[in-house]
Structures are given as C-alpha cells and as structure tokens.
Amino acid sequence: MGEDNMDYYRELFDLIEKQHEWRSKCINMIASENITSPAVRYAIVSDFGHRYAEGLLGGRDNGLQLFNRFYQGTRFFDRVEALTMKLAEDLFCAEHANVVPTSGTIANLAVYNALSENGDGISGLSVQAGGHISHTHISCAGVVGLRDISYAFDKDEMNIDVDESKKILLKEKPKIIMLGASLFLFPHPVGEMREIADEIDASLIYDGAHVLGLIAGKKFQEPLKEGADAITGSTHKSLPGPQGGIILCNKNIAHRIDNSAFPGLMSNHHLHHVAGLLVALAEMQEFGQEYAKQITKNAKTLAQSMYESGFNVLCEHKGFTQSHQVVVDVSSIGKGNEIANNCEESNIIINKNLLPGDSLKDTDNPSGIRLGVQELTHLGMKESEMKAVSGFFKRVAIDKENPKKVREDVSEFMKDYNKVHYCFESKLPV
Ligand SMILES: Cc1ncc(COP(=O)(O)O)c(C=O)c1O
Numbered sequence: 535m536g537e538d539n540m541d542y543y544r545e546l547f548d549l550i551e552k553q554h555e556w557r558s559k560c561i562n563m564i565a566s567e568n569i570t571s572p573a574v575r576y577a578i579v580s581d582f583g584h585r586y587a588e589g590l591l592g593g594r595d596n597g598l599q600l601f602n603r604f605y606q607g608t609r610f611f612d613r614v615e616a617l618t619m620k621l622a623e624d625l626f627c628a629e630h631a632n633v634v635p636t637s638g639t640i641a642n643l644a645v646y647n648a649l650s651e652n653g654d655g656i657s658g659l660s661v662q663a664g665g666h667i668s669h670t671h672i673s674c675a676g677v678v679g680l681r682d683i684s685y686a687f688d689k690d691e692m693n694i695d696v697d698e699s700k701k702i703l704l705k706e707k708p709k710i711i712m713l714g715a716s717l718f719l720f721p722h723p724v725g726e727m728r729e730i731a732d733e734i735d736a737s738l739i740y741d742g743a744h745v746l747g748l749i750a751g752k753k754f755q756e757p758l759k760e761g762a763d764a765i766t767g768s769t770h771k772s773l774p775g776p777q778g779g780i781i782l783c784n785k786n787i788a789h790r791i792d793n794s795a796f797p798g799l800m801s802n803h804h805l806h807h808v809a810g811l812l813v814a815l816a817e818m819q820e821f822g823q824e825y826a827k828q829i830t831k832n833a834k835t836l837a838q839s840m841y842e843s844g845f846n847v848l849c850e851h852k853g854f855t856q857s858h859q860v861v862v863d864v865s866s867i868g869k870g871n872e873i874a875n876n877c878e879e880s881n882i883i884i885n886k887n888l889l890p891g892d893s894l895k896d897t898d899n900p901s902g903i904r905l906g907v908q909e910l911t912h913l914g915m916k917e918s919e920m921k922a923v924s925g926f927f928k929r930v931a932i933d934k935e936n937p938k939k940v941r942e943d944v945s946e947f948m949k950d951y952n953k954v955h956y957c958f959e960s961k962l963p964v
Contacts, residue, residue, distance in 0.1 A: 565906025571957030583806030635779030638768030655708030664717025714741030728761030747772030751826020775814030
C-alpha cells in the first residue's frame with residue numbers, strides 16, 4: 535500500500551473512532567434507526583457476509599426442507615435462512631416470509647413488481663401527510679410505472695380519512711392500496727381499507743417499516759389478521775435488526791412475491807444480514823413484548839412532558855401517540871431546520887419533518903420535528919429518562935440556551951446508557 539493509500543486507511547479508522555466516540559455521547563432519536571445487540575453484530579461480521587446463495591429456498595412443506603440453490607457452499611446458510619423465515623412467520627403470524635430484499639424500499643418494489651403492471655394506480659399517503667417516497671412515482675413506484683393516488687388525510691386524527699378516501703379509491707381504482715407511513719402515530723384502518731380493496735379488486739399492502747418492532751411485540755396492530763395481503767418493511771427501525779428488508783404475506787401470493795424478489799430484483803442477497811435478522815427475531819420473540827410496551831410508555835411520557843413544558847406536541851386529545859414516534863410542531867419557535875441544527879449542536883440527533891399542511895416546497899425547512907424513542911428504549915431508558923430528555927429539548931428549543939452547555943450535560947447523561955437491553959447476554963467479541 536503506498537503512502538497516500540495508507541492515509542485513506544488511517545483517516546477512515548480515525549473517522550470510525552470519532553463516530554463511535556461522538557455517537558456514544560448523543561441522544562439519538564431518529565425514528566428510522568436503532569442499534570443492534572452484540573449477537574446481531576457478531577452475525578453481521580461472520581463469514582456469511584462473504585458468500586453467495588443465489589436461488590430461493592423452496593419446498594418447505596415440513597417447515598425446513600431446502601432446494602434450489604445455484605452455487606455450492608450454502609449448507610449452513612440454507613438452515614439459517616430457513617430458520618429466519620420460520621421465526622418471522624411465527625412472530626408476525628404470517629403464512630410466508632421472504633427475507634431476500636436488502637431494504638424496505640426494495641421490499642416495496644418487489645411487491646409492486648409482483649402485483650401490479652405499468653400504468654396501474656398505487657394509493658398512499660402524500661409525503662406531507664407522512665407517506666414514504668417509495669409509495670410514490672418519485673421513488674420505486676415510478677420504477678414500475680405506477681401512478682400516484684393520495685388519500686384524504688384527517689389532520690386532527692393524524693390518520694387516513696376513510697370516507698373521503700373511499701370516494702377517491704372507487705373512482706381511481708388503484709391496483710395497490712398502501713398503508714403505513716414514515717410519520718406514523720396511530721394504527722391505520724386496515725379492516726375498512728380491506729373492504730374497499732375487495733370492491734375494486736386491489737391488493738392491500740401494509741408498509742410496517744417503522745412499526746415492525748411494535749407489531750412483533752404485540753403492540754400497535756396486527757395487519758395480516760386485520761386483512762392486509764402483505765406486510766413490507768425495513769428490519770432496522772423499531773425492529774432492532776441489521777439494515778435490510780422483509781416481506782410477510784399470505785400463501786396465495788407467496789410464489790409471485792418470491793419470484794419478484796429473486797430472480798426479479800436480487801441476484802445475491804445479503805446473507806450476513808439474514809443471519810443478523812435471525813438473532814434480532816429470536817430476541818424479539820423472547821423480549822419483544824416487554825420492549826414494545828416500554829417504547830409506547832416512553833413515547834407517551836416524552837410527549838406529555840414536552841407538552842407540559844410548552845411544546846406544541848401533536849394529538850394531545852388522542853394521548854399523543856401509540857407508536858415509537860412523537861411529532862412536534864415547531865413552526866412558532868424556529869421551524870424544523872433551526873431546531874434540528876441546534877439539537878445536533880447539543881448532541882441530540884433528530885430530524886426535521888414535513889407536517890400535514892406544509893407544502894413540498896417546505897421540505898428544507900418544514901414545520902415539524904419527529905422524535906423516535908425506540909433506540910433510547912433499547913438502551914434501557916424508561917419514563918424518568920424521558921422526562922430528562924424532555925428537559926434537554928426545553929433548554930435547546932424553548933429556553934434557547936447555548937447548545938455547548940446543553941451538550942456537556944447530554945454527554946454526561948449518556949454515560950449510563952451504552953449497553954443494549956432486551957437481548958441475549960453475550961460475551962461475543964464485538
Ligand atoms: C414507511 C417507510 N417505508 C419504507 C421505507 C424505506 O426503508 P429503507 O430505508 O429500508 O429502504 C421507509 C424509510 O424510512 C419508511 O419510512
């Protein structure tokens with residue numbers, strides 16, 4: 535390695551060290567992130583990360599029988615993937631799981647590719663109302679040529695307005711009806727949308743990217759039981775697995791979904807992440823209910839405490855939230871950009887967020903901030919810590935205290951929260 539190349543190498547390892555040092559002193563409340571347990575991390579750096587397993591696991595009549603790989607060398611991984619699928623099916627009460635997608639967006643694309651055709655409609659929430667771009671033509675719905683149809687949204691309820699949306703859907707007749715969102719406080723009306731889907735012969739898909747950990751912990755809602763044909767999702771938000779995607783679906787569409795994922799969209803999938811997912815699912819099976827219950831308690835406590843400190847927290851009349859998220863309108867105290875930047879200066883990592891009523895033009899400086907408590911909960915925080923976190927927000931955003939002073943106190947506070955909870959005890963070297 536030449537001197538210059540060694541410089542890149544040194545700089546990278548220096549940056550990794552700085553990242554770890556800085557982030558261990560930060561309160562992270564990005565609602566789409568989480569940290570993984572030591573055992574998940576061990577699986578991710580295992581030899582599976584060097585290997586290929588092209589082909590699908592098939593013929594699982596006895597639960598774990600394996601066929602259809604194109605390369606040799608997969609004997610142990612085949613068992614890993616079969617176990618991961620089985621555990622996912624058990625945990626989400628699904629007839630079939632596909633763990634091939636490498637992200638939530640790819641999981642959505644696989645479903646669209648399987649169940650719709652170029653020119654069909656897809657309905658979902660607009661981005662301003664909390665929908666994800668992958669439900670629209672600007673992302674993967676556009677890749678397969680789908681046409682966007684937005685639901686009517688009830689801002690007070692922070693939910694889909696079913697009656698008004700029904701009129702739109704009966705007229706536009708989308709082939710894919712998407713539920714789920716990125717700004718997601720309350721369960722979506724799966725049962726009512728099932729009835730509409732049946733009337734217009736559409737597939738009903740629930741994007742659980744944000745709330746899979748809550749669903750696994752028997753909180754929030756049970757989309758498949760309530761009538762969805764499939765759940766898609768990321769495996770790394772409230773579900774604390776490695777970054778990846780998953781599809782859980784009914785048997786009648788399993789074959790189409792599998793073929794869409796492979797060979798449709800993926801050649802090789804990420805075997806190490808499947809192994810990590812197996813650990814995360816086993817940990818959810820063991821500790822998920824306790825974890826999900828604490829997440830929802832923490833979110834409500836944070837929201838109540840911030841509300842009492844003078845923040846305009848959305849949906850006070852509905853108990854603020856039933857998910858891992860808390861949404862705050864900061865338009866009167868500096869708007870999303872300023873608040874998110876000042877929080878970062880204070881070692882509190884959050885994101886600015888469009889709120890219903892904002893225009894897409896406000897994307898760079900929207901009215902809201904979105905806070906997720908799933909990672910703090912995973913680090914063992916409970917209600918009293920949420921009140922402390924609320925106090926930090928007040929100092930930064932309402933009292934406008936110097937962020938440097940708050941940063942010192944946040945760093946001190948975080949010293950007690952560097953260990954993952956709700957996971958198997960592990961002496962693994964990570
Ligand atoms: C509702 C929703 N669906 C899908 C995704 C995409 O997931 P990924 O980032 O894993 O592609 C996100 C990302 O945040 C999301 O919020």
